[in-house]
Amino acid sequence: MTAFSLDPAQTARSAELRTLAVRRLRPLAEQGEPGRVNRALVAELGQLGLLDRLFTSGALELCLMRESLAYACTEAETALALQGLGAHPVHAHGTPAQRARWLPGVRAGTTVAAFALTEPDAGSDAAALTLTARPDSPSGWRLTGEKCWISNAPEAGFYTVFARTTPGAGSRGVTAFLVPADRPGLGGAPLDMLSPHPIGVLSFDAVPVTADDVLGEPDRGFRVAMTTLNLFRPSVGAFAVGMAQAALDATLAHTAGRDAFGGKLKDLQAVSHQVAEMALRTEAARLMVYAAATAYDERAPDVPRRSAMAKLLATETAQYVVDTAVQLHGARALRRGHLLEHLYREVRAPRIYEGASEVQRGIIAKELYAAVRSTETVTTTGTGATETTETTVEAAP
Template sequence: MAPAFALDPRQRRWTRELRQLAVERLRPLTGSAPPGRVNRPLVGALGELGLLARVFPAGGRAAAMDLCLLRESLAQECTEAETALALQGLGAHPLVLAGTPAQRAHWLARVTEGRAVIAFALSEAGAGSDAAALALRAEPAGEGWVLRGGKTWISNAPDADVYTVFARTGPAAGARGITAFLVPADRPGLSGRPLAMLAPHPIGALSFDGVPVGPEDVIGEVGGGFALAMRTLELFRPSVGAFAVGMARAALRAAVAHAGQRRAFGGTLADLQAVSHQLAEMATRTEAAALLVYAAAEAYDAGERGGAGSPAGARSAMAKLFATETAQFVVDAAVQIHGACALERGHPLEHLYREVRATRIYEGATEVQRTVIARELYR
């Protein structure tokens, strides 16, 4: 299937509707929770409006293009809503892929309706981009296990209702011997604390002090957890690029408006070649980033699969790499065009400046994406 180099009329109409919903229904809810904690009214609204149902379509998996358009559109108007939607999707996608009927029946409907908050608990202090290095232990205990260790930089922690937890059930190093468990937040021995980050997202650390889990809590197969995590990230990685494109579009729109009305040196900023050429560069890079994201999403939906070291993995890595680096450049340039006013706390660009930075780190840092791409060149 050839890449779509332009959205069709239905997609363009849907993205306009999403942006309007974000402004009218979601943005007013952004102050409904303390900074850095889960905003349950906002999550509930995502469920009520049917947006989470697009991430978890009945009887099937999410379309990567739908996910990308959702994230890009929401990011342009309300990054908090975009993040809340993405975190629900990331946490629950392992259930969609490999959950038991009982697990799905109990949790998926509640997550889709926005009545339950779920989290994807993979990262550890010594296992960020190198996720296979995780050390959380699942020690045998009777017919099940007990979890001992910790997780950190976990989105929606410590406020989630349930966690998709990846732990080491076997002695093998690396990716082998990792199992995924579905762990309700009220299990004995599970505790957590919030982390204060540059952008006030709901992110925290978890401590597992003998948390009991049984065979009924396993997602997929024992020892198959790492592959399950990678399959989840394979879908969501291009959509991180879509989030970045949405922020870049918002920053570009603000910069164009400001340059067209701000008077300086006998004219507007837009009359200055240094500014107009910068705007042209911002627009060109943003459009190129969007096309890379759309191409990766369409390829995924057409059945092109694979992780690192495959054409699909390289395509996804290129989209995530270029879009997040572009968004950092565009937001920074927009701040520069605005000057000091954009540095004031509460300015939309000040907000974007803090939001955009983490995208170059999570779900595979920029350097990891370059490694994936380079390996494919030498296959």
């Protein structure tokens, strides 16, 4: 297992970011229109230099940022994460011209980015994309089809879009394209969600794209998607840990001060044991998130498994912790505007997006079995043949 520890500077930056989020970001978040891109909030993230850190920091630093923002202002956390998710493919796989065109605006918070992978019938099965890129010229294509559950749609300035360029080739026949929002034939509509985030559908009616719009290599777009998700899945876990910690801290304060049955609520053994379980699970999830991020930064070979484990454990843990916090607060936590009412709506989606919990379990199992190598050896003696079967279990190279 990868060893790691946070240095004092990292701890101090996390505390500073929490304070900054409360003072500078939360007021802007409260002024935003539910379900719409909060451009003032995105711009402030740019002014504070936080968006620039998306491209200059490693995975652990990204996780620390997302955890701190989630604790203090989930809207700011989401705005930052979506900028990173939409633009990281450009940073990692784009040409110098593509980076020069799109990344300065993303860093400054003046351009909104979006990651368009999911389709109505291709959510968890990302290799089953049906958005079609049909050849239109020697160096061009026309995109036809639909994307759904796309964060920042239809308000983004550009979209990282994944489309099928080779029919019947599964994940090997997908190409990533950079599609400006003003491209003819591109339309969209917002969706009304449980937690009012900017999210919508995109429709592609023979949208023209050229070789200059290809991100990476033709038919290698699935790799672009997966390298992005391997980075951002642990940071989804960090988002979940931040929400879990906020719920835990609120519960500690509430149970320590609430009078019940002749004492304080915390004095009831059933309550204290629940709070202990909340703390235990939150800390375990945090450690797994940090370990996965450190593995990514160190280019460890088991990043896909660690990323899946971190996202799975952290998001499932946050669901448990927030739900338990609501139970211990009682009806007050269900009132619109209460912190826990807000977290209760926010905490559900991370178990689905960027790979549902079931998908993460599948990735974990696949990676584990891939590391199992069975060999059969045959030994021969001078008096005859003796067949011996030997099974070895080792880490795959």
